[in-house]
Structures are given as structure tokens and as C-alpha cells.
Amino acid sequence: xxxxxxxxxxxxxxxxxxxxxxxxxxxxxxxxxxxxxxxxxxxxxxxxxxxxxxxxxxxxxxxxxxxxxxxxxxxxxxxxxxxxxxxxxxxxxxxxxxxxxxxxxxxxxxxxxxxxxxxxxxxxxxxxxxxxxxxxxxxxxxxxxxxxxxxxxxxxxxxxxxxxxxxxxxxxxxxxxxxxxxxxxxxxxxxxxxxxxxxxxxxxxxxxxxxxxxxxxxxxxxxxxxxxxxxxxxxxxxxxxxxxxxxxxxxxxxxxxxxxxxxxxxxxxxxxxxxxxxxxxxxxxxxxxxxxxxxxxxxxxxxxxxxxxxxxxxxxxxxxxxxxxxxxxxxxxxxxxxxxxxxxxxxxxxxxxxxxxxxxxxxxxxxxxxxxxxxxxxxxxxxxxxxxxxxxxxxxxxxxxxxxxxxxxxxxxxxxxxxxxxxxxxxxxxxxxxxxxxxxxxxxxxxxxxxxxxxxxxxxxx
Numbered sequence: 305x306x307x308x309x310x311x312x313x314x315x316x317x318x319x320x321x322x323x324x325x326x327x328x329x330x331x332x333x334x335x336x337x338x339x340x341x342x343x344x345x346x347x348x349x350x351x352x353x354x355x356x357x358x359x360x361x362x363x364x365x366x367x368x369x370x371x372x373x374x375x376x377x378x379x380x381x382x383x384x385x386x387x388x389x390x391x392x393x394x395x396x397x398x399x400x401x402x403x404x405x406x407x408x409x410x411x412x413x414x415x416x417x418x419x420x421x422x423x424x425x426x427x428x429x430x431x432x433x434x435x436x437x438x439x440x441x442x443x444x445x446x447x448x449x450x451x452x453x454x455x456x457x458x459x460x461x462x463x464x465x466x467x468x469x470x471x472x473x474x475x476x477x478x479x480x481x482x483x484x485x486x487x488x489x490x491x492x493x494x495x496x497x498x499x500x501x502x503x504x505x506x507x508x509x510x511x512x513x514x515x516x517x518x519x520x521x522x523x524x525x526x527x528x529x530x531x532x533x534x535x536x537x538x539x540x541x542x543x544x545x546x547x548x549x550x551x552x553x554x555x556x557x558x559x560x561x562x563x564x565x566x567x568x569x570x571x572x573x574x575x576x577x578x579x580x581x582x583x584x585x586x587x588x589x590x591x592x593x594x595x596x597x598x599x600x601x602x603x604x605x606x607x608x609x610x611x612x613x614x615x616x617x618x619x620x621x622x623x624x625x626x627x628x629x630x631x632x633x634x635x636x637x638x639x640x641x642x643x644x645x646x647x648x649x650x651x652x653x654x655x656x657x658x659x660x661x662x663x664x665x666x667x668x669x670x671x672x673x674x675x676x677x678x679x680x681x682x683x684x685x686x687x688x689x690x691x692x693x694x695x696x697x698x699x700x701x702x703x704x705x706x707x708x709x710x711x712x713x714x715x716x717x718x719x720x721x722x723x724x725x726x727x728x729x730x731x732x733x734x735x736x737x738x739x740x741x742x743x744x745x746x747x748x749x750x751x752x753x754x755x756x757x758x759x760x761x762x763x764x765x766x
């Protein structure tokens with residue numbers, strides 16, 4: 305097996321593109337896990353709109369469950385890349401084996417916890433009497449497959465961190481394509497409805513999990529998955545690194561749960577389920593933006609981490625400019641798509657004229673500030689790749705705090721529909737603050753790393 309990307313010597317822009325484009329495409333395809341489910345569910349005869357609202361309530365809970373894969377995968381993979389950059393393959397292997405153990409333990413604990421608490425979670429987080437049955441069915445089946453979801457997502461980060469972005473993309477695409485094929489079979493051909501969508505998703509994640517683990521076990525893998533060398537100090541460092549991306553993803557899920565709850569409460573019996581259905585469609589559209597952009601920024605983290613470990617400041621600066629530029633280009637393109645093709649997207653989910661009109665309007669509001677978001681994402685994720693987790697976490701949580709305040713205040717002071725303004729307000733304010741902080745701290749981070757190299761060289765000469 306040949307690693308196609310040399311993180312320390314390949315031309316930076318081409319290297320960033322080779323890592324970014326496959327991971328962007330992989331994340332774009334992975335969006336189909338949830339979107340295809342929702343499209344098919346929304347088109348189930350007679351019950352489609354209510355079933356879509358029920359699965360929409362599950363969406364943030366499912367993402368919250370899956371965010372624990374990011375805690376380990378996105379925590380351990382930058383460390384692994386740094387150890388490779390430092391020329392320490394044995395320490396990199398220890399990071400991998402410890403991360404595998406943590407995912408194993410987490411999957412068992414989370415499966416038990418969510419199965420025991422799912423009914424309370426669903427009623428607290430936006431399900432109504434009309435939608436609870438659909439939500440409960442979907443969440444129960446999905447939770448049973450937690451092991452496969454966490455392993456396929458978490459361990460895939462370690463493939464990408466070693467330069468195998470193509471294998472990382474294949475892992476995601478395998479599951480997504482299989483899900484697209486199985487959904488109509490289980491939902492319509494076998495007449496399983498919502499349960500069929502969940503079964504198709506679990507089987508697809510099972511296939512992705514088998515692929516990524518077999519890839520990491522291959523003998524030609526530079527850092528191969530093994531068993532042993534477990535060390536709490538290594539695990540603690542992985543968890544500290546992963547805390548920022550975990551909280552970013554988990555808090556996103558919590559905010560979407562709050563969004564559904566607020567819409568159900570302020571929409572009331574007449575409008576609540578309608579607004580939750582619209583929010584499900586809007587969130588699905590936003591995933592088409594945030595997931596590929598997240599794939600771009602997270603997929604290119606190894607470039608930043610490797611060259612930080614190698615002490616190459618020039619390559620880090622060039623990579624940062626390239627990553628931000630790619631994010632801005634992508635979001636500019638998606639802005640055009642929003643104002644031209646969003647009605648087509650909405651009609652994939654429903655043929656209800658009221659839902660179509662509302663959803664298109666809400667999508668345009670929700671995505672109004674994605675250009676500032678295109679700056680926020682890479683600055684936060686690449687700051688994490690540099691090892692400065694607290695700064696990245698502050699920037700992310702600041703945005704979440706603004707979003708939460710808007711979620712709680714806007715519907716109470718204006719109307720239930722005003723809730724959809726929370727996203728653009730948070731994006732604009734947070735991106736401004738994050739940019740200012742990054743411009744201040746980034747030169748200091750690089751200067752400190754250069755000083756460490758100088759001190760190490762002096763010590764060796766002595």
C-alpha cells in the first residue's frame with residue numbers, strides 16, 4: 305500500500321487539495337445517510353409528513369451519539385500525525401491502539417445509556433404524541449448499531465491522518481451508497497417504513513466499520529492497528545485534543561434539540577409539528593454545507609499537525625491560506641445554489657405546498673451568513689490541529705452561546721418563525737470574534753514552536 309501524500313514535502317496547495325477534495329466529497333456523500341432516509345420517509349404515503357417530523361426529532365440525538373466518535377477520532381488523529389512528523393512511529397501506534405480501546409468502551413456504555421433513556425429524551429426534545437411512535441422506532445434501532453457508527457467514523461480519522469484520504473473517502477462512500485440502495489428495499493419493498501430506514505442505516509455503518517478496521521490492520525499501513533500498550537496518559541491527551549471537536553459537534557446537536565423544542569412549544573398544537581418538519585428539511589440542507597466544509601477542514605488537519613510537529617512554519621501559513629480560500633469558494637458556490645435550487649431540494653421531501661413555501665423561506669434565512677461561517681470553520685479546526693484546544697474551544701462555544709441566546713429570546717420576543725434567525729446572527733458575530741483572536745494568537749503560536757526548536761538544537765550541540 306503506497307501513501308500518495310507526503311505531508312512534509314509535497315507542494316502545499318496541491319497537497320491540501322488532494323486531502324480536502326476526497327474528504328469533502330466523502331462528507332457530502334455521508335450527508336446522504338440522513339438526507340436519503342428523510343427523503344424516503346417524507347414520501348411514505350399518508351404518514352410521510354408526520355414520520356419526517358418524528359425522524360427529525362431523532363436527528364440531533366443521533367448526531368449527539370455519533371459525536372463521541374469525534375471525541376476520540378479527531379482527538380487522536382492530530383496527535384498521531386504529530387508523532388509521525390516527529391519520526392516516532394511507536395508512539396503513533398500507541399495513540400492508535402488506545403483510541404481503539406476508548407471507542408470500544410464508549411460504544412458499549414452509550415448503547416446502554418441511550419436505550420434506557422430514549423423515551424424521556426424524545427418527549428423532552430420535541431416529539432409530540434403524533435410523532436413519538438416514529439421517533440421511538442427509528443432511535444431504538446439506530447442505537448443498537450452504536451458500535452458500528454462510532455468505529456466507522458472514529459477510526460476513519462486515523463486513515464486520513466496517515467495520508468490515505470482516498471481510503472477515508474471510500475469508507476464513507478461505501479456506507480452511503482449501500483444506504484441509498486437499501487433504503488427503498490427496506491422502507492417500501494419490505495414495507496418496514498421508518499424501521500426499514502433505520503435498519504438500512506445500521507447495515508451500511510456495519511459495512512463501513514468492517515472496511516476501515518480491515519484497512520488499519522493491513523501490514524503495509526505505516527501505523528498499523530494493534531492491541532496493547534494502553535496508557536491513561538495517552539488516553540487523557542487524546543481526550544483533551546478531542547474535547548474541542550466533540551463539544552463543537554455535541555453542542556450543535558444540543559442546539560438543534562433546543563430548536564425543535566422551542567418550535568414545538570411556541571408553534572403550539574396548530575403549528576408545532578409543521579415547524580419541526582420544516583426545521584428537519586432546513587437542517588438537512590445546512591448539512592450539505594457544513595458537512596463537506598467540515599470534511600475539508602478536518603481532512604486537512606494532518607498537513608497542519610505534521611508540519612507543526614516538524615517545525616515548518618512556512619508550510620503551515622501556506623496551508624492555512626489555502627484551506628480558508630477553499631472554504632470561502634465552496635460557501636460562495638452554495639450561496640448561489642441556495643437561491644436557485646433550494647425549491648427543488650425541498651420538493652424531494654414533501655409535496656405539501658405550505659411546507660414547501662415555508663421551508664424554502666427558512667433555508668434562505670438560515671444560510672444567510674455562510675460566508676462568515678466559511679472563515680469560522682477552518683480557523684477553529686486548524687487551531688485544534690496546532691494543539692491549542694482551549695482557544696479553538698472558546699471560539700466554538702462563543703458561537704454556540706450566541707446561537708442559544710437567540711433561540712431562547714427570539715421566539716419569546718418576536719415569534720416562533722423568528723427562531724430561524726438564530727443561525728445567521730451567531731455565524732456573523734462569532735466569525736468576527738474568531739478572526740480577531742486568530743490574527744492575534746497565530747503568530748505567537750508559530751514563534752513559540754520556533755523557540756522550542758532553537759532550544760532543542762542548542763541542547764543537542766551542548
